[in-house]
Amino acid sequence: MSAYIASLVSVIGINLILALGLNIITGFCGQVSLGHAAFYGLGAYTAAYLAKLGAPLPLTLLAGTAMAGAIGIVVGLTSLRVRHDFLAVTTMGIGFVFLGFVRKQKWLGGELGISGIPGPGLDAVPYALLIAAFAMAVAALSLWIKLSWMGFTFDAVADDEDAARTVGVNVSTYKLTAFGIGTALAGTAGGLYVYFARIILPDTFDFVQSIAVLTMVVIGGTGSVWGVFASTIALTLLPEVSRAAADYRLLIFGAMLMLVMRFSPGGLAGLVHRRRPA
Amino acid sequence: MLFAELIVKGLVYGCMYAMMAVGLTLVYGLLRILHIAHAGVFALGAYMAVTVTNATGSLAFGFVIAAAVSAVAGIAIYRLAYQPILHHSAFVPMVVSIGLFIVMQEGFRLIFGAYGIAFDDNPWYVAHVDLAGISLTYVEIAMVVMSVVLLVGFGLFAGLTRAGIGWRATVTDPQMATSFGVDPVRVRYLNFLFGSALAGIAGGLVGLLNNYVEPTMGGAVSYKALAIVVLGGLGSVRGTLIASLVLGVVESFGAIYLADIFDRDAIGFLFLIVVLMVRPQGLLGRR
Amino acid sequence: MKKSVIAATLAAALLLAGNAAAQIKIGLHAPQSGPAAADGKSSTIGAEIARDWINDKGGVLGQKLELVTYDDQNKPDQAVPIANKLIGQDKVMAAVSCSYSAPTRAAAAVFQQAHIPYVSAYGVHPDITKEGNWAFRGVQLGPPQGKGAAKFIADKFGKVKVAMVTMNNDFGQSIADGFKEEAPKLGLTIVKEYTFGLGERQFGPIVASVKADNPDVIYAIGYYFVGGPLVAQLRAGGLKQPIVGAQAFDSMKLMEIAKDAAESVYVVGGMDRGRKTPADFQPFLAEFKKRAGYDAEAVAANCYSSVMLVADAIKRAGSTDAAKIREALAAAKDFPMLTGPLRYFNSVGEIYSPLEVTQVKNGAFVGVGVIDEPSILAPPK
Numbered sequence: 001m002s003a004y005i006a007s008l009v010s011v012i013g014i015n016l017i018l019a020l021g022l023n024i025i026t027g028f029c030g031q032v033s034l035g036h037a038a039f040y041g042l043g044a045y046t047a048a049y050l051a052k053l054g055a056p057l058p059l060t061l062l063a064g065t066a067m068a069g070a071i072g073i074v075v076g077l078t079s080l081r082v083r084h085d086f087l088a089v090t091t092m093g094i095g096f097v098f099l100g101f102v103r104k105q106k107w108l109g110g111e112l113g114i115s116g117i118p119g120p121g122l123d124a125v126p127y128a129l130l131i132a133a134f135a136m137a138v139a140a141l142s143l144w145i146k147l148s149w150m151g152f153t154f155d156a157v158a159d160d161e162d163a164a165r166t167v168g169v170n171v172s173t174y175k176l177t178a179f180g181i182g183t184a185l186a187g188t189a190g191g192l193y194v195y196f197a198r199i200i201l202p203d204t205f206d207f208v209q210s211i212a213v214l215t216m217v218v219i220g221g222t223g224s225v226w227g228v229f230a231s232t233i234a235l236t237l238l239p240e241v242s243r244a245a246a247d248y249r250l251l252i253f254g255a256m257l258m259l260v261m262r263f264s265p266g267g268l269a270g271l272v273h274r275r276r277p278a
Numbered sequence: 279m280l281f282a283e284l285i286v287k288g289l290v291y292g293c294m295y296a297m298m299a300v301g302l303t304l305v306y307g308l309l310r311i312l313h314i315a316h317a318g319v320f321a322l323g324a325y326m327a328v329t330v331t332n333a334t335g336s337l338a339f340g341f342v343i344a345a346a347v348s349a350v351a352g353i354a355i356y357r358l359a360y361q362p363i364l365h366h367s368a369f370v371p372m373v374v375s376i377g378l379f380i381v382m383q384e385g386f387r388l389i390f391g392a393y394g395i396a397f398d399d400n401p402w403y404v405a406h407v408d409l410a411g412i413s414l415t416y417v418e419i420a421m422v423v424m425s426v427v428l429l430v431g432f433g434l435f436a437g438l439t440r441a442g443i444g445w446r447a448t449v450t451d452p453q454m455a456t457s458f459g460v461d462p463v464r465v466r467y468l469n470f471l472f473g474s475a476l477a478g479i480a481g482g483l484v485g486l487l488n489n490y491v492e493p494t495m496g497g498a499v500s501y502k503a504l505a506i507v508v509l510g511g512l513g514s515v516r517g518t519l520i521a522s523l524v525l526g527v528v529e530s531f532g533a534i535y536l537a538d539i540f541d542r543d544a545i546g547f548l549f550l551i552v553v554l555m556v557r558p559q560g561l562l563g564r565r
Numbered sequence: 566m567k568k569s570v571i572a573a574t575l576a577a578a579l580l581l582a583g584n585a586a587a588q589i590k591i592g593l594h595a596p597q598s599g600p601a602a603a604d605g606k607s608s609t610i611g612a613e614i615a616r617d618w619i620n621d622k623g624g625v626l627g628q629k630l631e632l633v634t635y636d637d638q639n640k641p642d643q644a645v646p647i648a649n650k651l652i653g654q655d656k657v658m659a660a661v662s663c664s665y666s667a668p669t670r671a672a673a674a675v676f677q678q679a680h681i682p683y684v685s686a687y688g689v690h691p692d693i694t695k696e697g698n699w700a701f702r703g704v705q706l707g708p709p710q711g712k713g714a715a716k717f718i719a720d721k722f723g724k725v726k727v728a729m730v731t732m733n734n735d736f737g738q739s740i741a742d743g744f745k746e747e748a749p750k751l752g753l754t755i756v757k758e759y760t761f762g763l764g765e766r767q768f769g770p771i772v773a774s775v776k777a778d779n780p781d782v783i784y785a786i787g788y789y790f791v792g793g794p795l796v797a798q799l800r801a802g803g804l805k806q807p808i809v810g811a812q813a814f815d816s817m818k819l820m821e822i823a824k825d826a827a828e829s830v831y832v833v834g835g836m837d838r839g840r841k842t843p844a845d846f847q848p849f850l851a852e853f854k855k856r857a858g859y860d861a862e863a864v865a866a867n868c869y870s871s872v873m874l875v876a877d878a879i880k881r882a883g884s885t886d887a888a889k890i891r892e893a894l895a896a897a898k899d900f901p902m903l904t905g906p907l908r909y910f911n912s913v914g915e916i917y918s919p920l921e922v923t924q925v926k927n928g929a930f931v932g933v934g935v936i937d938e939p940s941i942l943a944p945p946k
Contacts, residue, residue: 003484003675004649011642021801032369078551081558085312085368089508090554092501093547100544104537111738115670115692126647197641199670200690201735204641207501211376239643240638249598249636251388253568256378258359263375265366280777287769312935362726384598393859394790396821404801404826418769453692464728488766488794533761534751541733541762561871 007130010196012236013131013276014189019216019223019232021185026214027223029081029178030158032088036213037185039068041205043190045102047199048114057120057195059271064191065184072183076176095207103202109129111147111257120195131192138185142225145181154178158223219260221269231268283412284530290418292526293425297480298503299510299518300429301352307449307513308469310368314375315355316477317381322364323348323478324485325390328521332398332490344482345475352474353467379496387493394492403489417486426484427475429519441468449513470483498543505550511560519560525549573911588628589885591875592660592681593666594644595868597796598869601665604864606662608686609634610857611865614849615872618863625876626883632872633657637668644668648675657681658885659875659894663868666690666735673700682878682891686871689779690735691945701894701914705834707739707942710812711786712747713936714740714833718782718809719722724752725781728793730759730771732787740786740811747941756865761787765796772802786811789862793822800826803893809833816862819868820928828923835923836863836904837932861883866903874900905935915944 001009021038043064050060075094079087102108109115122128145151156164157174166172194200220231237247265269298320305313323344331340359378361369402416436442447455448465456462475563484499485491506525510517525546531546553561593612596605612632616920619630633655635647646665651657651749652675652911659682662669669688675695676683684694685700705713706933718727727748731741741758748755756778759771773781782808785795794816799808800823810819812834821825827870849869853861875890882889895914900907919937923930936942 002649002653004646004653007646007649007675014642023357023601032372060818078554082554083512083558084311085512086508086554086558086560088312088372089504089549093505093550096501096547097540097544097551100541100548101539104539111733112690112692113443113667115690116695136892193642197645197671198674198885199667199690201641203734204667212801214373214376226390240646247388247598248384248832251381251384254384254662255311257377258374258381261370261377262363263358264365265370279775283773283776284770287773290769291767307648389604392606393818393823396793396818400824404797404824406801406803408803412773413801413803484766489797489824490766490790490794492790494764495766498762530770534759534774537760541760542765543762 001125001128003124006124007196008237010124010131010192012233013128014193014196015133015213015216015232015236016135016229017138017185017189017192018213019220019228020142020212021181021182021189023217023223023225023228024145024154024185024218025178025182026157027228028146028154029175030154031076031175031178032084033091033182034088034207034214035075035091035093035098036183036186037205037207038098039072039186040097040190040193040209040213041098041102041202042071043187043199044069044194044200044205045108045114045190046135046187046192047191048117049108051194052114052118058196061188061191065187068187068190069180069184072186073180075183076179079175079179092210092277095205095210099202099206105184109122111202113137113199116195117197117198117200119198127195131196134188134192134198139225139229143194146225148179148254150174165193174236202223215257219256219267221267224267224269227267227269228274279411279545281479282410283431284534285527286412286414288399288527288530289523290414291529292523293422294480294484295499295503295506296429296519296522297425297476297483299506299522300432300478302507303510303513303515303518304469304473306507307515308466309360309371311360311365311371312368312375312504314372314500314504315359316473316503317380317496318379318554319348319351319474319501320477320481320484320499321386321491321496322351322492323481324491325395326478328395328397328485328491329390332403333376337559341479341482343448348478352470352477355468355474366530379500383493392493394490394495396491397486398486398488398490400486400547402548405487407486410509415487415545416480417483421483421487424479429478429533432472445469488531498544502543502546506544509550509553509560511562514560514562517562523563577751579728589876589879590632590655590657591632592648592655593632593634593663593872594637594647594655594660595634595649595663596639596668599638601639601657604665605636605639605663605791606946607857607862607865608868610853611861611869612661612663612872613855614852614904615869615876619873619876625879626885630876635663637672639665639886641667641671644672645675648672652679652681658879658887659683659890661686661868661871661875662688663871666693669693672893676700678729680891681887682853682875682894684871684875684894685733686867688833689739689782691739698895698914699891701910702916704867704904704916705876705918705920705942706915707736708746709942709944710834710920711740711743711745712941714784714809714811715744715747715751716755716936716938716941717831717833717866717922717934718748719751719753719783722782722904724754724887726754726756726778727782727932728756728759728775728778728780729782730761730768730775730785730787731785732791733762736788736806736813744784744786761791763788763791765791768795768798769802772798772804775799776802776804780806782806783808785809785814787793787821788813789816790822793827793928796830797826807831812863814896815923815930817860818862820925827928831933832923832925832930834863834904834920835930837921837923838930840932843903846903849903863870863904870904874902882919889904911946913944913946915943915946917944
C-alpha cells in the first residue's frame with residue numbers, strides 16, 4: 001500500500017466512523033443533529049491535549065471518546081426538552097457555541113489550535129489499517145444494534161414517539177443512548193484524526209463539516225448501514241476522481257443532495273430497497 | 279453613552295435580522311420547513327441590487343429589481359423544490375434546503391466571482407448624522423425605516439384585508455380555512471413572495487451597509503435568523519420580531535463584553551440554548 | 566469497486582500530468598473551491614505566471630518546469646493525501662503551498678518525512694517550519710509582522726495609545742501576539758484589544774466602544790474584505806484617528822469597498838504599487854491583471870515569488886536531487902521577492918525580509934517607508 005492510498009484509507013475510515021455514528025442518532029433514532037462536528041472536535045481536542053502531555057494513543061483515544069460521549073448525553077437531554085425542529089437548530093447552535101468557545105481558549109491554543117502532536121507510534125500504513133479496523137468495528141456495531149432489540153426500539157421512537165411511549169418504551173433512555181453512542185464515536189474519530197493530521201485548528205470542526213457528515217448519511221439513506229457505508233466512501237473519493245472539475249465540485253455536491261432527496265428520500269439504500277419513505 | 283450607542287447599533291442589526299427572520303417564520307408557520315435556502319435568496323437580492331444599480335445608476339431601480347427577482351426566486355423554490363416533497367417528514371425538505379443553499383452559494387461564486395463586488399457609488403454608508411453623540415449612517419437609518427414600513431405594512435395587510443385574514447386563518451387551521459373558501463396554495467405563494475422579497479431587500483441593504491457583496495454573505499445571517507425563529511417560538515411572527523431585536527442588542531453587548539470568552543456568532547446561539555432550557559417553546563411560542 | 570476507483574484516480578492524475586516532455590515538477594496546493602477559493606485563485610494565477618515566464622526563458626536546467634496543482638479546499642484531511650500523491654505518484658522534486666495554515670501544516674509533516682523541500686508561500690502558522698528542516702516560509706511570520714507594526718507606530722506617532730482590532734484566526738492572533746509583546750517596550754499603550762470573526766462585516770459595537778476609548782491610533786489586523794467595511798465604519802462613526810492595517814489589507818479591493826474612507830490608511834507589510842524594483846514587479850502586476858481581470862494582491866505575489874525561489878534553488882543546485890535543492894534553498898541570499906528582498910533563511914527555514922509600509926493615497930498604495938531592523942524582524946528560531 002502506497003502512502004497515498006494509506007492516507008486515503010485513513011480519511012475514509014475517519015469519515016466512516018463519523019457518518020455511522022451520526023446514523024445511529026439521526027438514522028436509527030430519528031433525532032436530527034446539525035452539530036456532529038462539535039463532538040468530532042471535542043474528541044480531537046481532548047486527545048490532542050493529552051497527547052501533548054505525553055499520554056499514549058490508547059488512553060487519548062479513550063479519553064476523546066468518553067469526553068464526546070459524556071457531553072453528547074448532556075446535549076441529548078435537550079432532545080427530551082424541545083420539539084423536533086427545535087432540536088435541529090439547537091444542535092446547530094451547539095456547534096457554534098463549541099467553536100466560539102474553543103477559539104477563545106488560550107490553553108487550547110486559541111486560533112492557532114494544537115500542533116506539534118507526537119506521531120501515533122505507527123507508520124502511515126499500519127496506522128491506516130488501525131483506522132480501517134476501527135471503521136469496520138463501528139460498522140459491525142451498527143449492524144448489531146440495528147438487528148437487536150435496541151434497534152427495533154430506536155425504530156419505534158423514530159417512527160412515532162408517542163406510540164412508542166404508549167407501548168411502554170422508555171423513550172428518554174433510548175434517545176440518550178443513541179446520542180451517547182453516536183457522539184462518542186465522533187469523539188473516537190476526532191482522536192484518530194489528531195494523529196493523522198498532527199495539527200488541529202478550530203475551523204476544522206465547523207458547521208460545514210457537520211453538514212458534510214450529514215450529507216454522507218442522507219445520500220446513503222438515513223438508517224441504512226450499508227447505504228451510509230457506500231456513500232461515505234463514494235463522497236470521500238469524489239474529490240480524488242473529480243480534481244479536474246474542482247471548480248464545480250461543491251455545486252455538484254449541493255445538486256446531488258437536492259436530487260437524491262427529491263427522487264429518492266431513502267438515499268442510495270432507498271433506490272435498492274424501494275422501502276417506505278422514512 | 280457607550281451603552282446607549284450599543285443599544286442603538288444592536289437595534290439596527292435587529293431590524294436587519296427581523297427582515298430575514300420574518301420570511302423564515304412565515305414559511306415555517308405554514309409548511310413546517312426549516313427554509314435554510316432563504317439565505318441564498320438574501321444573497322441573490324444583494325447581488326441584484328449591486329449589479330443593477332451599477333449598470334443603471336439608479337439605486338431605487340436596483341432595489342425594485344432585487345425585490346422582484348428575489349420574490350420570483352422564492353416562488354420558484356417553493357414550486358420546484360418544496361412542493362413535490364411536502365408529504366415527506368420535515369427532515370427531507372430541510373436537507374433539500376441545505377443542498378439548494380450550497381448550489382446558490384456556489385452559483386454566485388461561479389457567476390460573479392469568488393471575490394465580492396461593491397457598489398460603484400455608495401456615499402450613504404459613510405455619510406452619517408450625529409444624534410445626541412450617536413452616529414448613524416444613512417444606510418443604517420434606511421435599514422430601520424424600511425423594516426418598520428415593510429413589517430407594519432405587512433401587519434396591516436394581515437389584519438385588515440381579506441387576503442390577509444385568509445392567510446392568517448390558513449396558518450392557524452388550514453382545513454378550516456379551506457372549508458371557508460380560502461385557497462391554501464395561493465396563500466403559500468403569497469407567503470414565499472412576501473418573505474423572499476423582504477429577504478432580497480434586506481440583502482440589498484446589507485450590501486449597502488458593508489458596501490460588499492460576496493457569495494458566502496448569507497451564511498452567518500441565516501444561521502442567526504434560524505436561531506431567532508426558534509427563539510421567538512417557531513411560527514410566531516410577533517415572537518420573531520421581538521427575538522430579532524433582543525438578539526441584535528445581546529450581540530452588540532456580547533461583542534464587547536463577552537469577546538474574551540466567546541466569539542460573536544456563538545453568543546446568539548448560547549442565548550438561544552439558555553432560553554430553550556428555561557422555555558422549551560421559545561419566547562412567545564405555544565407548546 | 567475499489568480497484569476501479571483507483572484506476573479512475575490514476576486516469577485523472579494522468580490527464581492532469583499534461584506535457585510529457587516536462588521533467589522538472591513542482592507540486593502545488595491551493596484552496597480552489599469553497600469559501601477560501603478567492604485567495605486560492607489569485608495564488609494559483611501568480612504561480613502560473615512564474616511557471617510560464619520561467620519556461621519562456623528556457624525552463625530550468627534546460628528542461629520545462631511543470632506545476633502539478635491540486636485543490637486542498639483549505640482542509641488538512643485533503644492536504645495529506647495530496648502531499649502523498651505529489652510525492653508518490655507525481656514524483657515532484659519540490660512543493661509550494663499556496664494555501665492557509667491548516668492544510669500547509671498538515672502537508673509539511675508529510676513532505677518532511679519524505680524529504681522533499683517545501684515552501685509555504687503565505688501560511689503564517691508558527692509551527693509550519695517546526696516539523697524539521699525541509700520546510701521553508703516565503704513570508705514573514707506573524708509575530709515579526711506585529712512587532713514591525715509596533716515599531717512603525719512608535720516611530721511615526723510617538724508613545725501613543727493604541728486600540729487593537731484583531732481578526733479571530735491564526736493570522737490575526739499570531740500578528741497580535743507579536744504586537745502585544747513589542748508595543749510596551751517601545752512605550753506604546755494598548756488601551757484595549759477587540760476581536761471579531763472572519764465572517765463579521767458589521768462593526769457597530771466595536772466602533773462605538775473604540776470611540777469611548779479615544780485612542781491615538783487604531784491598529785487593525787484582518788483581511789481586506791473585513792478591513793474595507795471596518796475602515797469605512799470607523800470613519801462613519803466619526804473616528805478620525807490614523808488607522809494602521811496588517812499585510813492582508815493589501816488588496817485593491819480595500820479601496821473598492823471602503824472608497825474614500827480607505828484614504829490615508831497605512832499597511833505594514835504592503836506592496837508599493839509604483840515600485841520599480843525588482844525588475845519583474847511591474848510586468849507581474851500587468852500580467853496578473855490581464856489574466857485575472859482584477860489587480861494582484863500580496864498572496865498572488867507571494868506565490869509567484871515562492872515558485873521563482875524554488876526554480877532558482879534548483880538552478881543553483883544544478884540538480885534535481887531533493888537534498889541538493891534543500892541545501893540551495895537554505896543557502897538563498899538576497900533573492901528578489903516581489904514583496905521585498907529575501908535576505909536569508911534562518912536555521913529553521915524562516916525568512917528574513919524587510920517590511921514595506923504603504924499608505925493609501927488617491928486610491929493607490931504608495932510606499933512611505935521600510936522597516937529593516939534585525940532586532941525587530943529577526944524570525945524566531
